[in-house]
Amino acid sequence: ILFLLPVFSAPQIPRLVRMGLGMFIAFAIVQTVPTIVPLDLAGFVGAIISQALVAFVFGYVSYLVFMGIQFAGEILDLQIGFAVSNILNPITQQQITVIGELELALATLIFLVTDSHLLLLQGIGESFSVVPLPFAAMGPSVVTSVGLFFAQAVLIVFKIAAPVAVALFVVNVGLGLMARVAPQMNVFVVGFPIQIAVGLAMLVVTMPLLGAVLPGLFAEVPQHIDTAIHGLVPAP
Numbered sequence: 001i002l003f004l005l006p007v008f009s010a011p012q013i014p015r016l017v018r019m020g021l022g023m024f025i026a027f028a029i030v031q032t033v034p035t036i037v038p039l040d041l042a043g044f045v046g047a048i049i050s051q052a053l054v055a056f057v058f059g060y061v062s063y064l065v066f067m068g069i070q071f072a073g074e075i076l077d078l079q080i081g082f083a084v085s086n087i088l089n090p091i092t093q094q095q096i097t098v099i100g101e102l103e104l105a106l107a108t109l110i111f112l113v114t115d116s117h118l119l120l121l122q123g124i125g126e127s128f129s130v131v132p133l134p135f136a137a138m139g140p141s142v143v144t145s146v147g148l149f150f151a152q153a154v155l156i157v158f159k160i161a162a163p164v165a166v167a168l169f170v171v172n173v174g175l176g177l178m179a180r181v182a183p184q185m186n187v188f189v190v191g192f193p194i195q196i197a198v199g200l201a202m203l204v205v206t207m208p209l210l211g212a213v214l215p216g217l218f219a220e221v222p223q224h225i226d227t228a229i230h231g232l233v234p235a236p
Contacts, residue, residue, distance in 0.1 A: 004059025006066050007117050033128045050136040061228050064149050068156035069107045073100030075161045079168045080199035116218040127229050136232040145228045164202040171198050
């Protein structure tokens with residue numbers, strides 16, 4: 001879970017720290033959760049695989065919101081024209097966009113300020129009461145729930161990127177009309193700085209919306225996880 005959980009899965013956090021935190025959480029949970037360890041090797045391996053499935057569903061559902069936020073920033077980079085200036089993250093060795101990384105950093109700060117990370121850690125302990133050890137089952141409702149949450153993550157993209165994207169669309173329509181009225185004018189030379197100026201101005205204007213929208217989205221994440229985890233309850 002800690003390798004997928006928002007904030008805790010950040011590449012800036014060393015793997016040894018995540019492993020140590022995972023062992024500490026496991027030690028704290030095992031004191032209160034009744035553990036039933038299969039005696040045979042096949043049952044023990046099956047229990048490990050089933051718990052890894054729970055961890056994957058838990059971490060993936062919680063990370064969908066951040067995926068949507070970062071993708072919204074990448075769309076804005078494409079609209080403004082910053083997509084051609086991707087930078088290399090020296091930690092992950094991956095190409096990242098400027099606004100996408102900015103949106104993700106702001107979302108992470110809001111996530112920590114609203115104590116949403118503590119709710120997720122609390123949810124790890126409560127998940128054992130929903131899906132008792134040692135086994136879990138992959139019910140059909142899990143796929144449906146994950147698909148629904150993915151669609152909601154796409155909706156987050158439109159909520160965040162729509163104001164800036166609409167403004168830039170209007171700018172592009174205006175530049176297209178100017179190109180028709182004055183064909184001798186080089187629209188590409190004139191339009192590029194206009195797009196950057198309008199895009200950055202709209203980004204500054206709409207930035208406070210993150211503080212109003214994201215806390216509500218983060219508050220819904222535990223409910224989504226709870227819905228997905230209930231689909232992993234083994235049949236009696």
